[in-house]
Amino acid sequence: MADLNTEEGITRRSFLRATTAAAAGAAALTSALAPLRNIGDFPSVEEFIQKHYTELTPAQLTTVLGRIENEVQKEYGIRPHVRALKPMNGVEFVYALNLSRCCGCRKCVHACVAENNQSRSPEVQYIRVLKMPNDGRFDLESGDHNYNPESVPVPGHFFMPIQCHHCKNPPCVKVCPVKATWQEPDGITVIDYDWCIGCRYCEAACPYFARRFNFTEPSIPKEKINPNMSYLGNRPRHKGVMEKCHFCVQRTRAGQYPACLEACPTGSRKFGNILDPDSEVSYILKNKRVMILKEELGTLPRFFYYFDV
Amino acid sequence: MKRYLYFWKRCLKIAFVGDWRYYGWLGILLIIILGGVNAYAKQYLLGLGTTGMSDQVSWGVYIANFTFLVGMAAAAVMLVIPVYIYKNEELHDLVIFGELLAVAAILMCLAFVTVDLGRPDRFWHLIPGIGIFHFPGSMLSWDVLVLNGYLLINLHICGYHIYCRYCGRKPSNWLSIPVVFLGILWAVSIHTITAFLYVGLGGRHFWNSAVLGPRFIASAFTAGPAFIILTLQIIRQFSDYHVPDRALFTLRSIVQIAMPINMFLLINELFTEFYTTDRNSASSHYLFLGLHGHHALVPWIWTAIGLNITSMILLMLPLSRRLKWLDTACILAVIGIWIEKGMGMVVPGFVPTPIGEIVEYTPSKNEVLICLGIWAFGFFCYTIFLRMAVPILHGKLSRANEPAEANLT
Ligand code: SF4
Numbered sequence A: 001m002a003d004l005n006t007e008e009g010i011t012r013r014s015f016l017r018a019t020t021a022a023a024a025g026a027a028a029l030t031s032a033l034a035p036l037r038n039i040g041d042f043p044s045v046e047e048f049i050q051k052h053y054t055e056l057t058p059a060q061l062t063t064v065l066g067r068i069e070n071e072v073q074k075e076y077g078i079r080p081h082v083r084a085l086k087p088m089n090g091v092e093f094v095y096a097l098n099l100s101r102c103c104g105c106r107k108c109v110h111a112c113v114a115e116n117n118q119s120r121s122p123e124v125q126y127i128r129v130l131k132m133p134n135d136g137r138f139d140l141e142s143g144d145h146n147y148n149p150e151s152v153p154v155p156g157h158f159f160m161p162i163q164c165h166h167c168k169n170p171p172c173v174k175v176c177p178v179k180a181t182w183q184e185p186d187g188i189t190v191i192d193y194d195w196c197i198g199c200r201y202c203e204a205a206c207p208y209f210a211r212r213f214n215f216t217e218p219s220i221p222k223e224k225i226n227p228n229m230s231y232l233g234n235r236p237r238h239k240g241v242m243e244k245c246h247f248c249v250q251r252t253r254a255g256q257y258p259a260c261l262e263a264c265p266t267g268s269r270k271f272g273n274i275l276d277p278d279s280e281v282s283y284i285l286k287n288k289r290v291m292i293l294k295e296e297l298g299t300l301p302r303f304f305y306y307f308d309v
Numbered sequence B: 001m002k003r004y005l006y007f008w009k010r011c012l013k014i015a016f017v018g019d020w021r022y023y024g025w026l027g028i029l030l031i032i033i034l035g036g037v038n039a040y041a042k043q044y045l046l047g048l049g050t051t052g053m054s055d056q057v058s059w060g061v062y063i064a065n066f067t068f069l070v071g072m073a074a075a076a077v078m079l080v081i082p083v084y085i086y087k088n089e090e091l092h093d094l095v096i097f098g099e100l101l102a103v104a105a106i107l108m109c110l111a112f113v114t115v116d117l118g119r120p121d122r123f124w125h126l127i128p129g130i131g132i133f134h135f136p137g138s139m140l141s142w143d144v145l146v147l148n149g150y151l152l153i154n155l156h157i158c159g160y161h162i163y164c165r166y167c168g169r170k171p172s173n174w175l176s177i178p179v180v181f182l183g184i185l186w187a188v189s190i191h192t193i194t195a196f197l198y199v200g201l202g203g204r205h206f207w208n209s210a211v212l213g214p215r216f217i218a219s220a221f222t223a224g225p226a227f228i229i230l231t232l233q234i235i236r237q238f239s240d241y242h243v244p245d246r247a248l249f250t251l252r253s254i255v256q257i258a259m260p261i262n263m264f265l266l267i268n269e270l271f272t273e274f275y276t277t278d279r280n281s282a283s284s285h286y287l288f289l290g291l292h293g294h295h296a297l298v299p300w301i302w303t304a305i306g307l308n309i310t311s312m313i314l315l316m317l318p319l320s321r322r323l324k325w326l327d328t329a330c331i332l333a334v335i336g337i338w339i340e341k342g343m344g345m346v347v348p349g350f351v352p353t354p355i356g357e358i359v360e361y362t363p364s365k366n367e368v369l370i371c372l373g374i375w376a377f378g379f380f381c382y383t384i385f386l387r388m389a390v391p392i393l394h395g396k397l398s399r400a401n402e403p404a405e406a407n408l409t
Helices: A012-032 A034-038 A045-049 A058-076 A107-115 A171-175 A201-205 A259-263 A280-287 B002-015 B020-046 B061-084 B089-116 B120-126 B139-167 B173-199 B212-238 B245-275 B279-288 B298-316 B323-341 B343-350 B365-394
Strands: A081-083 A093-098 A128-133 A157-162 A181-183 A189-191 A228-230 A269-273 A289-291 A303-307
Touching (some): A012 B020, A034 B020, A107 A128, A171 A181, A171 A201, A259 A269, A269 A280, B061 B173, B061 B245, B061 B343, B089 B139, B089 B212, B089 B245, B089 B365, B139 B173, B139 B365, B173 B212, B212 B245, B212 B365, B245 B279, B245 B298, B245 B323, B279 B298, B279 B343, B298 B323, B298 B343, B323 B343
Parallel strands (some): A081 A228, A093 A303
Antiparallel strands (some): A093 A269, A128 A157, A181 A189, A289 A303
């Protein structure tokens, strides 16, 4: 074996052998990579080199919005209107949900899916409603996530919808290694779908199970597309990135209510500007019994549960 | 410079020369690597839906292996300490074997993180200066820094020492000792920061425990040296490099200390989780006893604990001065810790979800193929590294015997 420890063993013949081996290796590698032949959606160069949302100049932003409109049109055959609405001065959004009233009909869940161009297959939903037993406890572990009753409400139970809490002290924002998710001045925690690298660290960090990852390419029937889109909001996403509730940024920054609120038949959902002392949410926080989910974690949610008194 | 390049040329050449067993081994590894490449091509095409992960359990075997391997890389410095701190000069060359192992382990770590990304094409967002690096806020950005730093440190130590040996001169103390000590500190830091990645998540009680960091270090300093004991014997078997028994026994005494500490810390964790009746121990219940009829991890964790205890007993007995028993103890320890720290640490953190849902996780076939591919890649790298280093450490490949035609002077 001694001669193997020097390179004298290398002869012309072994060189030829090496060449053959290299050729065979290259062929094997090509066939191993064969699945990539079917790739149709390589990210475009513009998308690849695109900067972070907060670093785009107004001109660049216009170009980006145009690119997205073109891409959506190509994919879904509809010309959308993609905007990048700015937060309004003196506004900080807050959500309040009435646990005494919520009947568990999940109308909010479906309105959210329709409004926010969420994937129908696989199903992505931002709102999770728990059916909780009235058994003298408040234990999330005894909640039923997949309840499917004939009719609601269900005697002996109450319902508890959970979605992104838009925390003032958001763990997801803290952990993101590339700042692809951040808090806007109006209190909305957003995600730049074009910047997220898909590490799912934020998903592990979120104590409210609010974040959703696109494990496969989302699919939305063409006729279900909502063309009123925004960059940080409901424009269609691609596989490999994170998404979640963004308080319907395309609606709320244009003075409308979130879709879940409008769909709720029991009026359990309230939304508004906490900086305005006359707003409905300010009234609720001042006058109702309010509860914060997992308050001990210090996340300081902008999402409150309250009860009729 | 010319001489240095020539050195590399000779190293590369020799890396691909060997007997039939060597080619056979590399061939098998290459086939497994290609299987992994093929599986990854599918994952790239279809998305991470090809894995067993979900929104509920959003990290799986990739991150589990990553965590385990960071420990292996960190533990490689365990060979450095006897040499530089206790001046055990006889073991000097073994430092190189350890550091090369660290390099291979870090390369595997980087591969595991990459295959876990949803958008690997955007990796440049992570590069400080070009992308946006969330430093010091995100523990993941710390991890990126320390892992790559560790890779560089180890490459420097190995490369420099091997090249000096090749040239037949003594490494200058100025260029090596400070880096070696930096390497020791750095090794502890890579594993601590990897632990902080989990510990820092307040919403996950299973991870949010101060003892996780120490447990990581203890288990790494058990599995790492155990693995090196096995590797050194393979080197001894398949090359004519003489590894003294003393080296193995020095490492044995490290494992002898680290394993009981590891078990002690585990007991502390178990006591806190099970003695008190607060509602934050659901994940531990799931892992050790099963929760609401879900038991997927229970057999695994008890197997791991069984292996660890058996290994610990073997190590404590004088029996393990016999190599056969020492090897058995080491194999048990490596497997036990791989389970405990991989699947047994990552997955239960996600079960139940923070809002109480139980979704179990089993890796998919494609996911397993990718893991095997990366492990094979790691073994491939380590084999090649050793193939280059051994003849040089042995003096068979050196400046003195450069072929005449090189004519570099
Ligand atoms: S998945 Fe995206 S948003 Fe979440 S932490 Fe990773 S890069 Fe940030």
